[in-house]
Amino acid sequence: MASTIIGAGITIEGEISTDEDVVVAGTVRGKLTAKEAVTIEHGATVEADVQGGSLVVGGSLTGNVTASERVDLQSGSRVIGNVKAARVTIADGAQFKGNVDMDV
Amino acid sequence: MPMTPARPQPRTPVHGGRSSGESEARISRGARVRGRITGTGDLVIEGQVEGDVNVRGDLTIAEGATVTSPSVGAGAVTIAGTLEGNVAATGPVRLGPSARVRGDLQGTAVAIDDGARFAGRLDCEFELPPELGGASQGESRGRASARR
Numbered sequence: 092m093a094s095t096i097i098g099a100g101i102t103i104e105g106e107i108s109t110d111e112d113v114v115v116a117g118t119v120r121g122k123l124t125a126k127e128a129v130t131i132e133h134g135a136t137v138e139a140d141v142q143g144g145s146l147v148v149g150g151s152l153t154g155n156v157t158a159s160e161r162v163d164l165q166s167g168s169r170v171i172g173n174v175k176a177a178r179v180t181i182a183d184g185a186q187f188k189g190n191v192d193m194d195v
Numbered sequence: 196m197p198m199t200p201a202r203p204q205p206r207t208p209v210h211g212g213r214s215s216g217e218s219e220a221r222i223s224r225g226a227r228v229r230g231r232i233t234g235t236g237d238l239v240i241e242g243q244v245e246g247d248v249n250v251r252g253d254l255t256i257a258e259g260a261t262v263t264s265p266s267v268g269a270g271a272v273t274i275a276g277t278l279e280g281n282v283a284a285t286g287p288v289r290l291g292p293s294a295r296v297r298g299d300l301q302g303t304a305v306a307i308d309d310g311a312r313f314a315g316r317l318d319c320e321f322e323l324p325p326e327l328g329g330a331s332q333g334e335s336r337g338r339a340s341a342r343r
Binding site (some may be wrong): 094095096097098099100101102103104105106107108109110111113117121 | 219220221222223225226227228229230231232233234235236237238242246250251252
């Protein structure tokens, strides 16, 4: 497991792209592209369009999301933006404003 | 495990520690960042970074990593990869045997291992032997094709 980790004290402004997993515990502004799983942890702030294999959000996300597999918005998350994925779950306690496109 | 620096340094960077370091950050091999990286924690770069890097913790540029950055600021800096840009460290700077650095280095101490390639200016306080001018604080200017 050699995933990219954006620690809680770290801010990246710009573009991140990777073939592997990304875990965000800090702040990302710009664009985030990963082939594998993207995890936005509780306490993290992401203001970016996010593309990934799968996406789990526990923190705050502002931006449009596209996942090739699934998107899970966990309890306590706050998401503003459009979500596009074949499978989407929104947990009780998640805040969400935007459109969901499951490509039906 | 990715390449580690040649030898441990005074303030050992959090290296490979998974969730132990709360504010650890790692740009993995295969990852590419274009933009600015700032923050308080340690940072390990194994992939590619283009843009300013400014962290208050320690910075490790691992072997195989490529960093192109007008300005790199950090605590202790360990370089085993390729860096094009200037380093201003509040701690020591170490160039490992596989380091390829073009730019100016500033730190409390600068160590260049055998095998490292370096073109740039060194800016740190050190003792010059008396036969070389004897000034107790010196700056070596010019290009050093480093052999220690």
